[in-house]
Amino acid sequence: MQVLWFKRDLRLSDHLPLFEAMRNAKHHGLVLPLYIHEPSQIADAHTARQHQLFVHECLNDLQQQLSDVGGYLHEELGEAVDVLAALHAQFKFTHLWAHQETTQLAQYQRDKAVVAWCKSVGVLFTELPQNNVQRATFMANPFAEKVNFQTYLDRAAQEEIKNPAGRNLKVFFAPKPPVELNRATVPHAAGEDKPLRMKGGRVQARAVAAQFFTPAKLKSYPFSISSPLKAWNGCSRLSPYLAYGVVSDREVLQKLNALVNTVHGQGDVALITKVEDAARFYVDRLIWRQGYLQQLENHTGLETDAFYSNEPAEINHDCLNAWRQGHTGFAYVDACQRFLNQTGWLNMRARAMLVSFACVQLGLPWQPVALFLAQQFLDFEPAIHYGQVRIASGTSHFSQMLVYDPLKQQAEQDPKGEFVKRWLPEFGTADCPAPIVDNTESLKQGKARLHAMRQNPRL
Numbered sequence: 001m002q003v004l005w006f007k008r009d010l011r012l013s014d015h016l017p018l019f020e021a022m023r024n025a026k027h028h029g030l031v032l033p034l035y036i037h038e039p040s041q042i043a044d045a046h047t048a049r050q051h052q053l054f055v056h057e058c059l060n061d062l063q064q065q066l067s068d069v070g071g072y073l074h075e076e077l078g079e080a081v082d083v084l085a086a087l088h089a090q091f092k093f094t095h096l097w098a099h100q101e102t103t104q105l106a107q108y109q110r111d112k113a114v115v116a117w118c119k120s121v122g123v124l125f126t127e128l129p130q131n132n133v134q135r136a137t138f139m140a141n142p143f144a145e146k147v148n149f150q151t152y153l154d155r156a157a158q159e160e161i162k163n164p165a166g167r168n169l170k171v172f173f174a175p176k177p178p179v180e181l182n183r184a185t186v187p188h189a190a191g192e193d194k195p196l197r198m199k200g201g202r203v204q205a206r207a208v209a210a211q212f213f214t215p216a217k218l219k220s221y222p223f224s225i226s227s228p229l230k231a232w233n234g235c236s237r238l239s240p241y242l243a244y245g246v247v248s249d250r251e252v253l254q255k256l257n258a259l260v261n262t263v264h265g266q267g268d269v270a271l272i273t274k275v276e277d278a279a280r281f282y283v284d285r286l287i288w289r290q291g292y293l294q295q296l297e298n299h300t301g302l303e304t305d306a307f308y309s310n311e312p313a314e315i316n317h318d319c320l321n322a323w324r325q326g327h328t329g330f331a332y333v334d335a336c337q338r339f340l341n342q343t344g345w346l347n348m349r350a351r352a353m354l355v356s357f358a359c360v361q362l363g364l365p366w367q368p369v370a371l372f373l374a375q376q377f378l379d380f381e382p383a384i385h386y387g388q389v390r391i392a393s394g395t396s397h398f399s400q401m402l403v404y405d406p407l408k409q410q411a412e413q414d415p416k417g418e419f420v421k422r423w424l425p426e427f428g429t430a431d432c433p434a435p436i437v438d439n440t441e442s443l444k445q446g447k448a449r450l451h452a453m454r455q456n457p458r459l
Contacts, residue, residue, distance in 0.1 A: 001029040001174050002095040003087065005036070005080075006073070009099040009130065009245035010058040011202055012065045013163040016128045017097035022164075022172045028095045030174035032087070033066055035059060037077045037186045044106065045190075046382070048375040050344050052189040054200040058246055061201030070170025075181040081113050088121060091174070096125040099245065100133070108300055131249050133293045149290050153283065156250040157257045190375075197344035197378050198240055205241035209252070212236040213259045219274040222281045227413035228339060231347035236282070239379035240345075242289075249286055256282060289384060296383035303370075303386045309456040311395055312365045312449075319362040322436055323354075324372055326424070329435035332410035333357050335423040342423075344378030348388070349413070351377075353404040355392035360403050360446035361437055366393035394450040397457070401450055407439055 004021045012018060021031045041047060063073045076083045087093065096118060101107060111127070118125040132152040198204065211217070217234070224234020241247045256279055263275045296302050322328050326337035336350045346354075351373070358369045370389040374380045390396035392404070414420055417427075426432045 001091050001093040002031050002097060003084070003093045004031050004033045005084075005096060005098040006034065006062065007098060007245075008101040008243070010055070010062050010200075011246055011248070012062070012069070013165065013202075014161045014248040014250050015099070016162075017099055017126070018164070019162050020126070020128070021095070021097045022169060024095070025172045029093070031071075031172055032091070032093065032174045032177070033071060033073050034083075034087070035062075035073060035075050036080050036083050037075065037181070037183075038079055038110075039077070039187055040079060040106065040110075042187050042189050045371055046374040046380065047189045048191040049189045050191070050194045050197050050378055051380065053193055054197070054240065054378060055244065056183065057200030057204075058202075058244055061203055061246075065165070065202065069164050069166075070168045071173040072176050074177055075183070077181055077186055080110050081117050084114065084123075085117065085121075087177075088123065090177075094123060096123050098125075098127045099130050100127045101130075101245075130245065131290050131293055133290065133297050149287055153253060153287070156253045159250070161248075161250060161254065194342060194344040194378070196342045198237065200240070200244070200246070202241075202246050205238065205246045208237055208241070209247070209255055212238070213255050215259070215263050215271060215275055218256075218259060218278045218282070219271070221278050225347055226349045227419070228336060228347050228350045229414055229419040231350075232343075232345075235347060237345065239381075243379045243381040249290070253283070253286070292384045292387040293381075295387055302390065303382060305458075307390075307395055307397060307458055308453045309458055310453050312359070312363055312453075315365060315368060316362065319436060320358075320364055320368060322433075323358050323362060323364070323369075327433050328357075329433040330357065330406045330439070331417075331420045331424055331427050331432070332414060333406050335414075335420045335427075338423040339419075340376050344376065346377070349404075349409070352388065352392040352402065353406060353409050355389050356402065356404040357406050359393035359395075360450060361406075361439070361442035363446065363449065366390065366395050369393065394454065401447070401454070403443065403447060403450075405439070405443060 002021050002024070004017055009015060009017075018033075021028075025031060042052060059073065059075070066073050076087075078086075084096070096114075100111075115125055117123075132149055198208070212221075212235075220234060221236075224230040236252075238247065238252060242249065242252070260275060260279050263272055266272075323333070324337070326334035326341070328334055333354065336346060336354055340346045340354075354373070355366070355369055358364045359366050366389055370386060373389070374382075374385055377385065387396070391398045391402060394401050394403070410420070420427050424432075
């Protein structure tokens with residue numbers, strides 16, 4: 001028997017481990033599809049209840065996808081090595097298939113433990129790449145082909161995507177284990193759900209993609225991403241679905257390519273130019289995303305290591321709490337926090353502004369800032385999150401210091417105050433707190449502190 005382990009790849013389409021397991025069923029045995037609810041991951045400080053419920057919705061959808069092709073999804077509660085050992089004792093499976101997930105150090109250690117266990121019992125563990133990210137050396141991968149990302153993009157736009165939808169694959173699935181997990185027994189992650197967050201599952205992802213991939217939406221995309229007022233409707237908002245592998249980047253690229261081809265067929269030269277420019281703009285962001293993923297793969301210390309010898313370490317808890325709660329007296333900062341608290345999403349410019357304000361103007365260390373926002377962002381993907389937090393806090397090796405003046409951002413991104421008035425109803429009333437720092441002075445001092453810090457990089 002073979003086990004197909006789903007992690008951050010909650011889909012069937014464009015799922016190479018699924019394809020390989022099915023293709024090898026004749027020689028290696030029938031396939032048991034598995035998802036593991038890991039208590040250590042649920043209890044991790046980065047994991048919030050909204051993430052867990054989003055994943056549960058994705059699992060419900062995945063169960064339906066598997067049922068439609070004659071299969072099922074078997075769920076287990078426990079640490080990965082323990083669950084796999086128990087299944088091996090029961091079924092004596094010989095092969096374990098999975099997609100790699102570029103994620104936090106704890107998951108790297110988990111995967112290493114799984115590799116060691118597989119070797120000890122003679123199970124062949126094959127972990128296949130996603131997003132053309134090259135796995136760390138501890139994982140042997142006979143399928144890996146190292147190509148640059150531009151080559152990967154060119155191929156991804158053209159290659160046929162394997163999708164089992166509409167087929168009856170019942171004969172390839174192992175008999176369903178007799179004991180089913182009652183999800184009510186799974187421990188709850190910390191925090192509360194967010195009332196306006198996006199819902200999980202491939203049906204939801206396809207609906208979101210269908211709304212975005214139109215000529216009108218795509219051509220306005222480059223002009224809609226900076227302001228939270230426009231971004232909710234102007235961005236694709238596929239990031240949560242990419243983060244949990246509900247859709248693959250190849251699928252997104254092909255959706256984009258199909259739209260460009262459709263516009264070409266209409267023969268409107270002006271429209272073609274605008275859509276092509278916007279498509280390139282969107283692809284650039286996919287390239288950046290892959291770069292962040294590879295960066296964490298190569299440098300797992302991104303989420304923990306200090307890159308400079310005198311990075312801020314002391315936490316002003318009054319400032320941290322005011323920033324978290326949206327009570328800083330800076331209307332745009334507070335409105336963004338209130339919006340994030342309800343939706344679990346915020347556009348990239350506003351995310352960078354929140355980090356910059358907290359770390360540069362309030363002098364907070366980047367670690368508690370990053371941890372809080374990880375809990376708030378539904379699309380939390382460690383590589384992207386920590387890469388961007390380090391840049392916006394000035395603690396990365398990025399050559400430029402990017403400091404976002406919140407008053408300037410408000411004037412540029414919400415000139416009429418529409419966003420602030422909607423999400424900060426007390427704005428302009430006696431209930432609105434005074435600014436906790438002077439904007440001009442805190443920017444001046446913060447920039448000087450960053451400049452001095454960046455003179456002392458750790459080797």
